[in-house]
Amino acid sequence: MPTVHVFARNHINTDEIIPARHLTTDIEAELARYAMEDYDKDFVKRVQVGDIIVAGADFGCGSSREHAVWALRGAGVAAVIAPNFARIFYRNAINNGFLALECEGIVAAFQDGDPAELDLTGGTVTNTRTGQTLRFVPVPQFALDVQQAGGWLEYMKEGAGRGL
Numbered sequence: 001m002p003t004v005h006v007f008a009r010n011h012i013n014t015d016e017i018i019p020a021r022h023l024t025t026d027i028e029a030e031l032a033r034y035a036m037e038d039y040d041k042d043f044v045k046r047v048q049v050g051d052i053i054v055a056g057a058d059f060g061c062g063s064s065r066e067h068a069v070w071a072l073r074g075a076g077v078a079a080v081i082a083p084n085f086a087r088i089f090y091r092n093a094i095n096n097g098f099l100a101l102e103c104e105g106i107v108a109a110f111q112d113g114d115p116a117e118l119d120l121t122g123g124t125v126t127n128t129r130t131g132q133t134l135r136f137v138p139v140p141q142f143a144l145d146v147q148q149a150g151g152w153l154e155y156m157k158e159g160a161g162r163g164l
C-alpha cells in the first residue's frame with residue numbers, strides 16, 4: 001500500500017523539486033537522486049516505488065522544466081495530489097503520463113507516513129489509517145490514455161498505429 005509524503009506548503013516550485021544545478025541530465029534515474037532536494041533533502045532516502053506525494057496548492061510553480069516530473073517519476077512517485085497545480089507542471093505531467101491529481105482538502109486529510117489507497121477508476125483517494133475518502137477532480141480520459149500509454153509520444157505513436 002502506498003505511503004503518503006506530505007509537503008503541506010503552497011507554491012512548492014520546480015527548483016525545490018529538482019534544483020537547476022542538476023539539469024545536466026535528462027536521465028530519470030539520475031534526476032531521481034535529487035528529487036525534492038531543496039525542499040526535503042532526505043525525501044529520496046524515504047520514498048519507495050509507488051508512494052504518493054500530497055502537497056499544497058500551486059505545486060510545480062516556477063520554471064517550466066520537465067525535469068521536475070522526470071525526477072519525481074524516476075524516484076518512484078506514483079502520483080502527486082494537491083488542491084491545484086501550476087499549469088505548465090500540470091501539462092508536463094500529462095505529457096509524461098505522470099499523475100497530478102487535483103483534490104481540495106487533501107493536505108488536511110493526511111499526515112506524513114499515512115497509508116493510502118488510490119482508486120483511479122473511481123476517482124477517490126482513501127486514508128486507510130483514518131478511513132477518510134476524498135474525491136479528486138476526474139482525470140480527463142485522454143490524460144488517462146496518455147498515462148496508460150506511458151506518455152504523449154507513446155500515445156501519439158499508438159494513435160498513428162490506429163490510423164488516427
Ligand SMILES: CC(C)[C@@](O)(CC(=O)O)C(=O)O
Nearest residue numbers: 014020023062063064065066
Ligand atoms: C531551460 C530551463 C533550464 C529553464 O530555464 C526553463 C524555465 O525557466 O522555464 C529552467 O530553469 O527550468
